[in-house]
Amino acid sequence: MAETTAVRVRPGLGVVLAALCVTEIVSWGLLYYTFPVLAPAITADTGWSSVAVSAAFSAALVVSALAGVPVGRIIDRHGPRLIMTVGSVLGVIPLVVVANAPSLLAFVAGWVLAGAAMAGVLYPPAFAAITGWFTTRRLGALATLTLIAGLASTVFAPLTATASNSLGWRETYLWAAVVLAVLTIPAHGVVLRRPWPARHHPSAAEPVAARAYAATVVQSGRFWLLTSGLTIVSLAMYAGLLAMVPLMLERGVATQTAAWVLGLGGLGQVAGRLVYTALAHRASLVLRTTVVFGLVTISTAVLAVVQGPVALLIGVSMFAGVGRGIATLLQATAITDRWGPRAYGHLSGLLGLPVLLAAAAAPWAGAVFAEAAGSYQAAFLIFAGLAGAGTVLLIISTRTGRPVPVTALRG
Numbered sequence: 001m002a003e004t005t006a007v008r009v010r011p012g013l014g015v016v017l018a019a020l021c022v023t024e025i026v027s028w029g030l031l032y033y034t035f036p037v038l039a040p041a042i043t044a045d046t047g048w049s050s051v052a053v054s055a056a057f058s059a060a061l062v063v064s065a066l067a068g069v070p071v072g073r074i075i076d077r078h079g080p081r082l083i084m085t086v087g088s089v090l091g092v093i094p095l096v097v098v099a100n101a102p103s104l105l106a107f108v109a110g111w112v113l114a115g116a117a118m119a120g121v122l123y124p125p126a127f128a129a130i131t132g133w134f135t136t137r138r139l140g141a142l143a144t145l146t147l148i149a150g151l152a153s154t155v156f157a158p159l160t161a162t163a164s165n166s167l168g169w170r171e172t173y174l175w176a177a178v179v180l181a182v183l184t185i186p187a188h189g190v191v192l193r194r195p196w197p198a199r200h201h202p203s204a205a206e207p208v209a210a211r212a213y214a215a216t217v218v219q220s221g222r223f224w225l226l227t228s229g230l231t232i233v234s235l236a237m238y239a240g241l242l243a244m245v246p247l248m249l250e251r252g253v254a255t256q257t258a259a260w261v262l263g264l265g266g267l268g269q270v271a272g273r274l275v276y277t278a279l280a281h282r283a284s285l286v287l288r289t290t291v292v293f294g295l296v297t298i299s300t301a302v303l304a305v306v307q308g309p310v311a312l313l314i315g316v317s318m319f320a321g322v323g324r325g326i327a328t329l330l331q332a333t334a335i336t337d338r339w340g341p342r343a344y345g346h347l348s349g350l351l352g353l354p355v356l357l358a359a360a361a362a363p364w365a366g367a368v369f370a371e372a373a374g375s376y377q378a379a380f381l382i383f384a385g386l387a388g389a390g391t392v393l394l395i396i397s398t399r400t401g402r403p404v405p406v407t408a409l410r411g
Contacts, residue, residue: 016133016192022187024121028156029155035242036244040245041169054366056108056111058364061362062357063116064356065352066353071120078196079192079196084188087117088121088187088188090117091118093113095114095173123332143329151266153266156263225393225396227355228390229392229396230334233293233390233391236387239362240303241262241265242362243379248261248262257310265318267321268317271321289391289394293323294323299322301384302316303380304378338397
């Protein structure tokens with residue numbers, strides 16, 4: 001009876017989704033979108049080079065990518081509660097370390113620890129939670145989550161710029177640590193108390209079959225086309241996103257205004273996801289892929305060319321956000337669209353590893369490309385070329401190969 005009562009008081013799926021919406025927008029806002037806004041101030045205050053500061057943030061994303069595969073396996077077997085709660089706790093510590101870093105080495109160490117936290121609180125574990133709990137309703141839940149979390153830049157980029165102007169970048173990161181602790185640790189620890197579906201608690205023989213299934217998928221040409229395309233597009237997309245503020249500053253836009261240009265791109269992400277939700281069941285995978293990643297390519301090229309005025313730059317940023325927002329959803333459903341939900345956490349981790357490594361390299365690559373090419377404007381032209389090449393591979397991946405039959409892998 002006690003066990004039955006405990007099960008009944010566990011939070012419903014609506015409460016879980018609401019909690020994940022809050023924790024994702026906060027985690028993305030404080031662990032990710034504060035950096036591109038604060039990076040110029042960090043460089044000016046400390047004297048560290050922009051390449052070195054960007055490399056520290058890239059180190060965090062590399063750690064997050066490498067940790068993604070084991071995190072996915074743990075979630076497949078035990079559910080997301082432990083991973084996401086520990087990730088929230090870990091997220092607070094590096095923000096404090098970064099805020100108080102007396103040297104570049106300490107600054108880098110703080111971001112390396114932040115990368116471990118990101119692996120536990122950003123999209124991949126949240127997507128795995130929704131895929132495991134929501135089954136046939138997963139697309140609507142994923143759309144809702146990414147709609148809300150897509151506002152992270154809209155909310156936190158301007159807030160970060162305002163806080164930095166008043167408090168300085170160090171105090172801003174200290175406040176970020178407080179907000180992250182208050183809003184995410186209790187939500188993950190208390191709300192994610194649902195039983196993990198039985199199919200994620202394998203029998204003794206199932207792990208072997210699951211690994212064989214995953215291995216067959218990974219060895220397919222279709223998986224490699226998908227992974228390569230997403231990796232190249234992600235490098236271009238996130239390099240452009242994180243270089244948005246430096247690009248605006250290069251064009252004489254004030255820091256606060258540049259933060260708004262970056263932040264309002266989040267509204268484009270939300271608008272794109274609303275459109276995608278309405279059209280997902282009506283358009284083929286190849287059409288969705290072509291349109292969405294074509295938008296990423298075109299918007300990146302336009303940002304390289306358009307000089308102003310500010311209103312037009314905001315419009316282009318929002319246009320870029322549309323493509324970026326839907327691209328996140330397409331990545332979240334890439335595995336299930338092609339091979340179904342089996343071993344989702346494992347396969348998603350394997351797919352996400354090079355993609356996240358590319359995203360990790362993006363801050364550093366953006367600074368390096370801009371320095372080598374002579375300007376951020378020229379760097380954006382390079383990003384557009386990369387996005388176009390990745391888009392071609394992704395289109396091919398939608399038309400190549402067949403899903404792996406589950407029955408073929410059963411002993």
